[in-house]
Amino acid sequence: xxxxDVRDLSVVFQRRGEQPFTAVxxxxxxxxxGQTVGLVGESGCGKSVTSxxxxxxxxxRGNKVDGEVLFDGTDLLKLRRDDMRDRRGRDIGMxxxxxxxxxxxxxxIGVQVAEVLERHQGRDRKQAxxxxxxxxxxxxxxxPDRRLKEYPHQISGGMRQRALIAIALACKPxxxxxxxxxxxxxxxxxxxxxxxxxxxxxxxxxxxxxxTHDLGVVAGLCDTVNVLYGxxxxxxxxxxxxxxxPRHPYTHGLLxxxxxxxxxxxxxxxxxxxxxxxxxxxGEGCAFAPRCDNVVDACLEGPPPLxxxxxxxxxxxxxxxxxxxxxx
Amino acid sequence: MLRVIVxxxxxxxxxxxxxSALIFIWLRNxxxxxxxxxxxxxxxxxxxxxxTKALGYDQxxxxxxxxxxxxxLTGDFGNSIRTGDxxxxxxxxxxxxxxxxxxxxxxxxxxxxxxxxxLAARWRGRSLDHLTVVGTLLGISIPxxxxxxLLKDVFTQNIHWFPPSGRVGxxxxxxxxxxxxxxxxxxxxxxxxxxxxxxHLILPALTLATIPLAVIVRMTRASVLDVLNEDYxxxxxxxxxxxxxxxxxxxxxxxxxxxxxxxxLQTGALLSGxxxxxxxxxxxxxxxxxxxxxxxxxxxxxxxxxxxxxxxxFVVVNLLVDLSYAFIDPRVRVR
Numbered sequence: 001x002x003x004x005d006v007r008d009l010s011v012v013f014q015r016r017g018e019q020p021f022t023a024v025x026x027x028x029x030x031x032x033x034g035q036t037v038g039l040v041g042e043s044g045c046g047k048s049v050t051s052x053x054x055x056x057x058x059x060x061r062g063n064k065v066d067g068e069v070l071f072d073g074t075d076l077l078k079l080r081r082d083d084m085r086d087r088r089g090r091d092i093g094m095x096x097x098x099x100x101x102x103x104x105x106x107x108x109i110g111v112q113v114a115e116v117l118e119r120h121q122g123r124d125r126k127q128a129x130x131x132x133x134x135x136x137x138x139x140x141x142x143x144p145d146r147r148l149k150e151y152p153h154q155i156s157g158g159m160r161q162r163a164l165i166a167i168a169l170a171c172k173p174x175x176x177x178x179x180x181x182x183x184x185x186x187x188x189x190x191x192x193x194x195x196x197x198x199x200x201x202x203x204x205x206x207x208x209x210x211x212t213h214d215l216g217v218v219a220g221l222c223d224t225v226n227v228l229y230g231x232x233x234x235x236x237x238x239x240x241x242x243x244x245x246p247r248h249p250y251t252h253g254l255l256x257x258x259x260x261x262x263x264x265x266x267x268x269x270x271x272x273x274x275x276x277x278x279x280x281x282x283g284e285g286c287a288f289a290p291r292c293d294n295v296v297d298a299c300l301e302g303p304p305p306l307x308x309x310x311x312x313x314x315x316x317x318x319x320x321x322x323x324x325x326x327x328x
Numbered sequence: 329m330l331r332v333i334v335x336x337x338x339x340x341x342x343x344x345x346x347x348s349a350l351i352f353i354w355l356r357n358x359x360x361x362x363x364x365x366x367x368x369x370x371x372x373x374x375x376x377x378x379x380t381k382a383l384g385y386d387q388x389x390x391x392x393x394x395x396x397x398x399x400x401l402t403g404d405f406g407n408s409i410r411t412g413d414x415x416x417x418x419x420x421x422x423x424x425x426x427x428x429x430x431x432x433x434x435x436x437x438x439x440x441x442x443x444x445x446x447l448a449a450r451w452r453g454r455s456l457d458h459l460t461v462v463g464t465l466l467g468i469s470i471p472x473x474x475x476x477x478l479l480k481d482v483f484t485q486n487i488h489w490f491p492p493s494g495r496v497g498x499x500x501x502x503x504x505x506x507x508x509x510x511x512x513x514x515x516x517x518x519x520x521x522x523x524x525x526x527x528h529l530i531l532p533a534l535t536l537a538t539i540p541l542a543v544i545v546r547m548t549r550a551s552v553l554d555v556l557n558e559d560y561x562x563x564x565x566x567x568x569x570x571x572x573x574x575x576x577x578x579x580x581x582x583x584x585x586x587x588x589x590x591x592x593l594q595t596g597a598l599l600s601g602x603x604x605x606x607x608x609x610x611x612x613x614x615x616x617x618x619x620x621x622x623x624x625x626x627x628x629x630x631x632x633x634x635x636x637x638x639x640x641x642f643v644v645v646n647l648l649v650d651l652s653y654a655f656i657d658p659r660v661r662v663r
Binding site: 087101115 | 559
């Protein structure tokens, strides 16, 4: 059995007096124990909303969540709120994009790590702080005794993200969701944090859902990648297949738009034309069609289905990039 | 930390000196004056000149101010023109009444305001929220004297729940130690006196509390709404923390920062409300003293001291607010 089995997850935002907006549209994917799965796509493709829906952290009002999120066989969407509270932080940990705003500015780092241990492991404050010290040490924060008493504004951005990782992993969850964990960090720190994450999930056997728009992150970390576009999975493949042979024109465009050091001098960067604003609703065809170079008539007649590929992945495209087209 | 306190105390002294000069000049430029008030309009110019000289008002204003400041430094604020008693005593007699009233009002405003504001924010857009928004608007806009007479009319004339005015019931012989009647009653174990004093206190305190209450509710509501959108509240939820912990440690701790400032400002501004409230409920405190000193006799010495006292309270309260800020928010401490 998969550790996490997301089936037809949909999230529709509905505000009074406004058109309902489908942020996540029947997304399905699985995460096996210890596996690292990427959710990739540009801003607004629904990747963060997917993760918040799995965690049960979407606002109570103004949205409708459908489908199933089976964690170890239990549908998280059907759990009572208090039962879900018991699981968050214990079975599933989460780290967020901006480490400064994600930490409480008026509480010492030590307490912010310790409180999750107090909550789920029944530790008292003293014992929890002792364990928090070890956790800070384990995520590579130097001089943890001092950092325990310090406040978020007193430590660097990289250290803050390390502290958040310590918080998320404190109770040794079986699944960690990382929502753009390196986006707000300096490039040099990004690499350190990714290395740390990789080492920690390898050591503890924690499964990881990596949410990112950065294909570099995916290349270094993920076993399987789900590419999202307009709230739907458009391509799913194992990492090597995806990079060696992207089939969906969107994935192809994403890979092509990564600047390369070995490209010919003076060559222009490739960009996917248009923006998310050009999307057409999935009901009318393929949402990506207006921006797609491979568009055919069928693309505007109805949404293409997600179909298995020969290499064991899935693809939602009428006219995929041919297998012969070599990717640089 | 100590340096901050010392610096603020120095600022306080400078503020008070500047203010004292300002009121001194301002009061003496008002039409009418103690001489007119004491002698009436039919007094001969000779008598006027005599009294003016006796009170020292014939001297140039800077000389008067110099003498005034000299005396203040020795703790002598002069004597009331109206009664002849030392100003310190006159104010000392009225101070406990107003302090008791103001304290009760702030207890109501803070004790009700923060929970109400929090609930309104948590239930944003529901009926309680709408009710508080409308209610606070009313609370801010209703004139105190109007609300005072309205409450008095309803609760003392129509339904006799509360006594109409004064601080103690007629014929009740209460022992006076501190001048805070509720406290006195408790100290002397005259619990009937304490209850009676409390009974008299409720309506005036409610009246005086309306504006600070409304302001605190609004501030708390806005501040909690801001904090609810903060990423660290989401982090706290992602940790699976109990609702209680999130509310206390992650929401309120942060949301109360601006509310504390508001509480300080409102406390400092209470005196203006006290003037009206005391008038309505015949509450013999500083507010009554101010009106009497202005309308009756232009009692310069008393007025000067009262305004300085009000300024002193305002600045000290705000100093306390700043210090508590540093206590709550570690980011302030470093500077």
